[in-house]
Amino acid sequence: MADAHNPAAKLSVRALTRRFGGLVAVSHVDIDLHEGEVHAVIGTNGAGKSTLINMLSGELAASSGSIHLEGRDVTQMPQPQRARAGVGRSYQRTTIFPEFTVLENCRLTAQAQARPRPWRIWESAQHCDASLQRAHAALASAGLQHQAQTIAGSLSHGAKRQLEVAMCLATEPQVLLLDEPLAGMGAEETERMLTLLQQLKQGHAVLLVEHDMDAVFRIADRITVMVNGAVVATGTPAQIRVDPVVRTAYLGEEEHA
Numbered sequence: 338m339a340d341a342h343n344p345a346a347k348l349s350v351r352a353l354t355r356r357f358g359g360l361v362a363v364s365h366v367d368i369d370l371h372e373g374e375v376h377a378v379i380g381t382n383g384a385g386k387s388t389l390i391n392m393l394s395g396e397l398a399a400s401s402g403s404i405h406l407e408g409r410d411v412t413q414m415p416q417p418q419r420a421r422a423g424v425g426r427s428y429q430r431t432t433i434f435p436e437f438t439v440l441e442n443c444r445l446t447a448q449a450q451a452r453p454r455p456w457r458i459w460e461s462a463q464h465c466d467a468s469l470q471r472a473h474a475a476l477a478s479a480g481l482q483h484q485a486q487t488i489a490g491s492l493s494h495g496a497k498r499q500l501e502v503a504m505c506l507a508t509e510p511q512v513l514l515l516d517e518p519l520a521g522m523g524a525e526e527t528e529r530m531l532t533l534l535q536q537l538k539q540g541h542a543v544l545l546v547e548h549d550m551d552a553v554f555r556i557a558d559r560i561t562v563m564v565n566g567a568v569v570a571t572g573t574p575a576q577i578r579v580d581p582v583v584r585t586a587y588l589g590e591e592e593h594a
């Protein structure tokens with residue numbers, strides 16, 4: 338049934354649509370994100386992937402359709418609230434503070450996430466401790482604990498992207514929306530990030546928008562294919578590889594063995 342949300346999914350999206358004037362950038366998209374799965378969204382340039390991820394994170398309002406986080410309707414919830422509710426994201430472009438240390442970057446994100454209650458001033462020290470703990474935990478999960486005191490701007494490109502994931506983890510999300518985390522990475526950095534993503538899916542539902550098809554077909558548990566704003570197929574990598582509609586509309590004659 339088109340409107341029924343999947344209660345087993347962390348994030349369940351139904352008929353999500355975004356129009357820009359006459360252009361339908363995302364059209365009636367259904368998608369379910371489950372804990373323990375990397376769910377990749379692929380599609381040609383302009384297929385609507387960024388628009389979709391922006392609606393899921395709450396940065397862009399949906400024109401119609403709905404988004405449920407663990408059964409709760411978050412469609413109208415603004416981005417900061419949605420992040421606090423458990424939807425974290427990383428961006429295509431690096432958003433770190435380059436002059437601060439790796440740890441400070443994570444701590445600031447964790448602190449920004451904590452619900453401010455200024456009238457309870459005695460809580461502020463506790464918040465700092467809690468934020469620091471979250472920052473350390475996030476760095477450990479992202480494999481950056483040994484670079485905690487490194488100035489973020491001096492990290493390699495790959496480590497900066499790892500830091501972005503760590504900053505996302507510092508908000509203790511249930512759902513991770515990752516926008517091209519492999520962009521600009523060399524082979525070794527890509528391997529490190531793929532290992533990290535494999536680990537992160539334990540305890541999180543991961544949505545991955547990524548252009549590196551080899552990586553997507555290796556790492557994804559499920560793949561959703563978008564063409565012109567609409568979903569043309571969803572399935573396992575094995576199913577997507579042989580799907581005739583996908584092969585014609587998106588993969589062309591290319592083989593992804």
Ligand SMILES: Nc1ncnc2c1ncn2[C@@H]1O[C@H](COP(=O)(O)OP(=O)(O)OP(=O)(O)O)[C@@H](O)[C@H]1O
Nearest residue numbers: 357360361362380381382383384385386387388389
């Ligand atoms: N703010 C906007 N105003 C008008 N049109 C927009 C806006 N944002 C996106 N679009 C259009 O919506 C469509 C989908 O764009 P989107 O960026 O979501 O695609 P994409 O799949 O992420 O592409 P890419 O892989 O190149 O990042 C495109 O036709 C784009 O030009």
